Amino acid sequence: MALLDVLDRAATSPAHAREMFRNGLVEPTAGWSRGFAQANILAIPREHAFDFLLFAQRNPKPCPILGVLEAGETTGPLLGGGDIRTDVPKYTVYRDGVKVDEPTDLSEHWRDDLVTFIIGCSFTFESALQDGGISIAHIDQGVNVPMYRTNRECAPAGAMSGPLVVSMRPIPASQVADAVRITSRYPAVHGAPVHVGNPEELGIADLGAPDFGDAVSIPDGHIPVFWACGVTPQAAVMRSRPPLAIGHAPGHMLITDARDSDYLIP
Structure with a gap:
């Protein structure tokens, strides 16, 4: 097809x-x-x-x-x-x-x-980001969104425990505040970012080697922005x-x- x-x-x-x-x-x-x-x-x-x-x-x-x-x-x-x-x-x-x-x-x-x-x-709030004039790298580049395990532990429950997984979108520095504002209005679909900037603070050594999905090119002047990701349950399963x-x-x-x-x- x-x-x-x-x-x-x-x-x-x-x-x-x-x-x-x-x-x-x-x-x-x-x-x-x-x-x-x-x-x-x-x-x-x-x-x-x-x-x-x-x-x-x-x-x-x-x-x-x-x-x-x-x-x-x-x-x-x-x-x-x-x-x-x-x-x-x-x-x-x-x-x-x-x-x-x-x-x-x-x-x-x-x-x-x-x-x-x-x-x-x-993915639910990506249309709102685009409507706000913020491009989405993985859509523009025709690849899957990059996702990473972090050094942050989720709160365990019964037999379930595991690390927080995040998705990353590079955002122009001048639009990071807009991205935070837009996505914060969608708490049911992860809401505002959990981290902006240095990936090493999340225990991510190489943005070019995601644990899930595909790497994206990060243009000059863009900052990596990280949102909580629904692959976290699968990390807990592992x-x-x-x-x-x-x-x-x-x-x-x-x-x-x-x-x-x-x-x-x-």
Whole structure:
């Protein structure tokens, strides 16, 4: 299937985007379905779901929950009748904390005891940044957003613990304050940055070697700005080693029927 151009991706409805992914299109979703919220997912056995819910409650910045599908449920209001097992472009499957597969369809891995958490994603506020005149490097460069494990520990809960993961966007120095102001109005999708500037303060040694996603070129006069990232739950899975956990492949999000404006505070 030929890749869409940027304008086509932005104009694609969530339902059509999910249909395209269900039919085999695989690519990161930044820039898709402009105006509609994107989400991270984590499906985990019911016996571990309370620990993760408590982990998310204690770490709302990286783990803002937008919705939950009960054990065995495969659809809900945010999916508009879609199927959580097929409507994300690519998934990650972990067994005992080790990634064992990156399928595009979860049929062979799905279990009826899986509880699915739908978690806010910073892609949701990227349209607002663009509307504010701030370019998004990974969209402009046609790559996945860079994401990094940090030296900051999340608050543990039950069996769940792990490091904070952040996404990075280079922002012109003159627009950093605008980026903070704009994104702070979206607390349900990570909100304001957690760090601006020197990556070594987060324990990141090399911006050119992200732990997830792709490196981006950082133009002169731009400052790296870091937001809490919804891949944090997967880092917790790697640390905590539940017998089974399923997430989205980083950068390959669930495009929901909710509008970005649903998560905007005045």
